Amino acid sequence: MNFEIIAAAWPMFAKGVWITLHLTVLALAVGFVIALPAALSLHQKGRFHRVWGAYVYVFRGTPLLVQTYLIYYGLSQFDWVRSSYLWGAPAFLGDSWLAGVWPSLKSAWWCALIAFSLNSGAYQAEILRGGLSVVPKGEIEGAKSLGLNPSQVTRLVLLPSALRRALPQYGNEIVFMLHGSVVASVITIQDILGAGRTLNARHYVAYEGFLTAAALYMAITFAVVWAFRQVERRYLRHLNIRPVRTKGAQAPGLAGIGGVALR
Amino acid sequence: MKRLVLAAALAGFATTATAADLKICVEGAYPPFSEVTPSGEIVGFDIDIANALCGAMGKSCEMVQTEWDGIIPALIEGKCDAIIASMSITEERKKAVDFTEKYYYTPAKFIGREGAGLSDTPEGMKGKVVGVQRGTIHQDYMEGKFPGVELRLYGTQDEAYLDLQAGRVDAVVADSVAMDYGFLRTDAGKGFAFFGGDHYDPAFHGPGAGIAVRKDDDALEAALNKAIKDIRASGEYTAIANKYFDFDVYGS
CATH class of the missing domain: 3.40.190.10 (Periplasmic binding protein-like II)
Structure with missing residues (x-):
């Protein structure tokens, strides 16, 4: 191991961490926006549930690398794509801020974000659908009996309850997306793995770049896992089996009262 | 039964380690020097030169297709014994591996x-x-x-x-x-x-594309240098070069 070259390449890795986090967080957020209507439609067999079903099926059924390649190298093969607004901002926008954030397929960064968002959206839809399907009927009936209309039931009872139940799988999806984001490095984006590869290529070494990248991914993963444990502790409290209190002269037979054991 | 399946699986691994004298790292995405045909065969100037050199040395060779950015580490770790992949001879690379004389030069x-x-x-x-x-x-x-x-x-x-x-x-x-x-x-x-x-x-x-070998592998380096001279003298080099190029790829 040559620590000198790793230390010298530190700015490159720092930039890589920023790009990886930036891409992952945005992809998860956009994915969530897609997943919400998808999961509700799938759960309630809404009007477009077959369309959403096909979307989830395709994006969960194909590897992220293939999706990214198809969007980056595939779409750019078509002249009509390259001569459309998909490729660049309309000229009348000039140098305005809108032109700066235009989702152009010409940019590797946007292609990665689009591919990652669509992929994560499909997985999140499936996670959320699972969460929705295990919300006890009683909660919905209770909400209805309070006089809430259907949209209120969804917003105030169904979704919050489903989201809480989906939390553990959500933590997984975040970690998967973080690790999946290495795909960005094959379409010229200098993320953490890209920095590691460049280090390897520059110094003709096999391990230094990959090990540094691995250590960085692991650190971020542990931070995510830790954060999720805190969030779960807070929001899944009501689902926990409460610790049994044996303080005082309580009869052993009553120890379960208040907990789940006696239910 | 389980043991039989396991034995068969292990035998599968064992057969991948063939008994070639030399393993040559090549790349496969650098036409016309090396490329993979639709049928999955690796062909090109580098591959023909590698085969010619192996013939001149009287050795059997196996081509190992390797990603470019991991090709020098693959050599150093012994996944192959030489790199014939249009690799330019540079001072920076010489810190990691040894090179033969050039086998072609193009700007x-x-x-x-x-x-x-x-x-x-x-x-x-x-x-x-x-x-x-x-x-x-x-x-x-x-x-x-x-x-x-x-x-x-x-x-x-x-x-x-x-x-x-x-x-x-x-x-x-x-x-x-x-x-x-x-x-x-x-x-x-x-x-x-x-x-x-x-x-x-x-x-x-640098002076052109050479064949990279491990630093301690002086015998192979000498043998390859001799083989380059041999195929240059015998006309085999020219025959291969003419297959691909309409000018002198060896350079002056």
């Missing part, structure tokens, strides 16, 4: 869209986006001499061509012959052309 050049009016000077390329293959002399050259250029790094040369076609990069810099035969003369290369002259900077480009 580096820029390509871009025809009539784009680009100039190949550092000032002329300022602010332009240029694609290079990661871990090549061309990456080092661009980083060293063209600081104002926005560089895009690709795993293979073919991916750089795809992005040139797509218009994501303004130019690609690489070996002139690889680009001429591997891209410009193909259907994909229509509408693209060289611009500027040959680029040669001894500090970056």
Whole structure:
């Protein structure tokens, strides 16, 4: 191991961490926006549930690398794509801020974000659908009996309850997306793995770049896992089996009262 | 039964370790020097030269297809014994591996869209986006001499061509012959052309493409050097070169 070259390449890795986090967080957020209507439609067999079903099926059924390649190298093969607004901002926008954030397929960064968002959206839809399907009927009936209309039931009872139940799988999806984001490095984006590869290529070494990248991914993963444990502790409290209190002269037979054991 | 299946599975692993005398690392995405045919066969100038050299040494050889940016580590770790992959002999690489004499030399050049009016000077390329293959002399050259250029790094040369076609990069810099035969003369290369002259900077480009061997492998290095001389003298080199090129690829 040559620590000198790793230390010298530190700015490159720092930039890589920023790009990886930036891409992952945005992809998860956009994915969530897609997943919400998808999961509700799938759960309630809404009007477009077959369309959403096909979307989830395709994006969960194909590897992220293939999706990214198809969007980056595939779409750019078509002249009509390259001569459309998909490729660049309309000229009348000039140098305005809108032109700066235009989702152009010409940019590797946007292609990665689009591919990652669509992929994560499909997985999140499936996670959320699972969460929705295990919300006890009683909660919905209770909400209805309070006089809430259907949209209120969804917003105030169904979704919050489903989201809480989906939390553990959500933590997984975040970690998967973080690790999946290495795909960005094959379409010229200098993320953490890209920095590691460049280090390897520059110094003709096999391990230094990959090990540094691995250590960085692991650190971020542990931070995510830790954060999720805190969030779960807070929001899944009501689902926990409460610790049994044996303080005082309580009869052993009553120890379960208040907990789940006696239910 | 389970044990039988396991034994069969292990036998499968064992047969992949063939008994070739030498393993040669080649690349496979650098036409016409090396490319993979639709049927999955690896062919090209590098491959023919490798086979000719093995024949001249009287050894059996196995080609090991390896990603470019991991090819030197693969040699050092013994996944192969020599690299015949159009690798330029440079001082920087000599710190990691030893090289034979060159087996060909061709200069580096820029390509871009025809009539784009680009100039190949550092000032002329300022602010332009240029694609290079990661871990090549061309990456080092661009980083060293063209600081104002926005560089895009690709795993293979073919991916750089795809992005040139797509218009994501303004130019690609690489070996002139690889680009001429591997891209410009193909259907994909229509509408693209060289611009500027040959680029040669001894500090970056070195004397040409050589065969890399491990630092302690002096015997193989000597044998390969002799084999290069032999196939040059016997006319076998010229026969192979004529198959691919209409000029003297060995250089002066």
